[in-house]
Amino acid sequence: KKSNLPSYLRGPRPKSWLFGNQVEVFLSQAGEANRRWKSAYGLVYKYKGCFGDEYLVLNDANAFQHVVKGQTTKYVLDNALREFLRLVTGEGLIWADGTAHARQRRLLSPAFTPVFIKSLAPTFSSCVSRLVSQWSKRIDAEAGPDGYWKVDAYNWLELLTMEAIGSTAFGVHFGALEGQEHPLRTAYTKLISNNYSRPTKLSIALGAAALHIPASLVHHVQMLPLPGLHQLSEAKRVSRKWAHDLMVQKRIELAADSQVTDRDFLTVLVRAGEKNEKDKVDKMSDEEIYNNLTTFFIAGYDTATNTTSFALIEVARHKECQEKLYRELVDVLGSPADRDLADGFSADLLDRMPYLQAVMKETLRYHAAIHSGLFKAAQDDFIPLSQPIETPDGRVKTIPVKAGQRIICAADGLNRSEEVWGPLAGTFQPERWLRSDPVTIPLDKQCGGVYANLGTFGGGPKVCIGWRFAILEISIFVAAIVREFELDLVHPDWDLWRDGSFIGTIPMENGHVELGPQCPLRIRRRQTPVQRTASPA
Numbered sequence: 369k370k371s372n373l374p375s376y377l378r379g380p381r382p383k384s385w386l387f388g389n390q391v392e393v394f395l396s397q398a399g400e401a402n403r404r405w406k407s408a409y410g411l412v413y414k415y416k417g418c419f420g421d422e423y424l425v426l427n428d429a430n431a432f433q434h435v436v437k438g439q440t441t442k443y444v445l446d447n448a449l450r451e452f453l454r455l456v457t458g459e460g461l462i463w464a465d466g467t468a469h470a471r472q473r474r475l476l477s478p479a480f481t482p483v484f485i486k487s488l489a490p491t492f493s494s495c496v497s498r499l500v501s502q503w504s505k506r507i508d509a510e511a512g513p514d515g516y517w518k519v520d521a522y523n524w525l526e527l528l529t530m531e532a533i534g535s536t537a538f539g540v541h542f543g544a545l546e547g548q549e550h551p552l553r554t555a556y557t558k559l560i561s562n563n564y565s566r567p568t569k570l571s572i573a574l575g576a577a578a579l580h581i582p583a584s585l586v587h588h589v590q591m592l593p594l595p596g597l598h599q600l601s602e603a604k605r606v607s608r609k610w611a612h613d614l615m616v617q618k619r620i621e622l623a624a625d626s627q628v629t630d631r632d633f634l635t636v637l638v639r640a641g642e643k644n645e646k647d648k649v650d651k652m653s654d655e656e657i658y659n660n661l662t663t664f665f666i667a668g669y670d671t672a673t674n675t676t677s678f679a680l681i682e683v684a685r686h687k688e689c690q691e692k693l694y695r696e697l698v699d700v701l702g703s704p705a706d707r708d709l710a711d712g713f714s715a716d717l718l719d720r721m722p723y724l725q726a727v728m729k730e731t732l733r734y735h736a737a738i739h740s741g742l743f744k745a746a747q748d749d750f751i752p753l754s755q756p757i758e759t760p761d762g763r764v765k766t767i768p769v770k771a772g773q774r775i776i777c778a779a780d781g782l783n784r785s786e787e788v789w790g791p792l793a794g795t796f797q798p799e800r801w802l803r804s805d806p807v808t809i810p811l812d813k814q815c816g817g818v819y820a821n822l823g824t825f826g827g828g829p830k831v832c833i834g835w836r837f838a839i840l841e842i843s844i845f846v847a848a849i850v851r852e853f854e855l856d857l858v859h860p861d862w863d864l865w866r867d868g869s870f871i872g873t874i875p876m877e878n879g880h881v882e883l884g885p886q887c888p889l890r891i892r893r894r895q896t897p898v899q900r901t902a903s904p905a
């Protein structure tokens with residue numbers, strides 16, 4: 369196929385017409401092929417996917433910003449991909465583009481205001497204190513003579529995230545941490561890693577072929593053995609039914625007591641649909657509410673579980689970081705002996721924990737749970753660059769793209785870019801956040817991200833709606849776990865493999881990816897209480 373991109377853009381030679389370079393992308397670690405090609409060909413380059421499809425890859429901050437900000441109008445989801453999403457989430461927020469997206473986003477936003485999200489802190493805190501109490505029981509029963517208990521924390525973190533979404537989205541206590549089975553848990557467990565990690569060459573080709581099926585025919589792909597389709601549509605069916613039953617119940621509750629204060633997303637959504645926006649925007653139908661609750665599960669379950677796992681892995685392998693974090697936690701929250709977190713603590717306390725915030729920012733920078741975004745140009749455009757490209761004909765400051773061009777915004781590449789983060793961009797260093805003031809980031813390093821200039825949550829009109837939710841949730845999980853337990857990796861030489869399952873970054877073990885997602889820790893109760901330098905709040 370003839371390239372629509374300028375000839376001065378460089379890139380790797382395709383290995384074959386059928387696969388191009390796609391096998392390297394899918395079978396190496398998340399962002400690894402991009403890092404290699406970025407250093408060989410520059411921040412912006414092109415590569416061939418399957419069947420000669422050409423991708424423009426952006427690691428340049430301003431180029432990234434331009435595309436994410438142009439989402440829903442100038443840069444959209446591929447039609448076939450949207451149809452696929454319709455099968456998975458229904459016509460929810462991730463699926464929507466254009467005015468349909470703007471309307472849904474407006475109706476859903478009351479569930480994501482900073483004040484409402486902050487009010488969820490005690491709920492997150494009581495969920496994680498249930499995990500802490502389960503782990504403490506296991507330590508009592510199963511720890512070795514040195515007090516350490518070995519645990520693959522990943523499974524537990526899935527349960528924890530499930531409880532947190534259950535309590536905040538539906539106002540429901542699943543009992544997953546206490547061993548109760550639930551259809552939602554079965555439906556969502558390891559959903560992405562089971563179906564998208566380490567794809568076979570056949571599924572890489574089938575996935576690429578799906579992008580060439582006319583959108584009107586995509587619903588027939590349900591019949592094809594496409595990766596993950598079965599579990600994904602089953603997960604959609606289960607969560608849809610669950611949301612329906614709960615909504616019926618919620619309406620009865622709200623009708624009986626109009627004074628009920630908003631405690632979960634469902635209540636907020638039912639209310640937002642009924643009153644606030646009635647005259648301005650078509651209210652949200654029940655079907656849309658179900659689709660969006662399913663969307664929240666798909667978008668918020670794996671991402672939060674993986675990010676919490678990465679945070680614990682980094683804290684376990686950086687002992688000085690763990691010690692510093694523990695001291696701060698005890699200073700602000702008190703030690704476990706002083707205070708039980710079961711009743712929760714206020715989100716304001718997180719403002720008094722700059723080191724915890726630094727660990728969170730660094731985890732989100734270093735391990736973007738969605739390592740890249742795939743878009744299609746809806747019209748011809750010019751993409752501005754932070755770093756001009758030198759060509760034989762002079763310096764180029766914008767790149768022309770034609771309608772239909774496939775574009776990859778490399779969040780992981782940008783988050784680890786030396787151009788933005790300096791020469792130590794490739795190392796995990798929470799301290800960087802205590803030194804630099806994000807407000808002073810120069811324009812040419814700004815990527816349009818909503819938080820700490822990270823590409824992790826995307827940007828523009830489709831920026832992750834759950835970003836405040838995710839940060840609050842994960843910070844509270846990490847705080848409660850590190851305050852209570854000393855963490856080590858299960859073996860000092862345990863080697864992380866960041867699996868790049870399609871677009872998600874998943875922690876696995878190098879050389880043992882067949883084991884699936886892993887967060888293998890040795891934990892024990894904190895041995896020596898530290899002296900507090902301040903009274904806990």
Ligand code: HEM
Binds near residue numbers: 436439461736829832
């Ligand atoms: C660390 C955790 C998370 C990460 C890294 C993450 C990342 C992302 C990214 C990269 C996008 C696409 C943004 C773009 O296109 O510019 C996105 C979209 C979205 N996320 Fe998240 N997310 C996380 C947690 C959550 C949570 C907890 C929820 C819900 C409670 C959520 C709900 C959504 C939704 C609904 C969208 C679609 C927004 C739209 O299309 O308007 N996410 N997320």
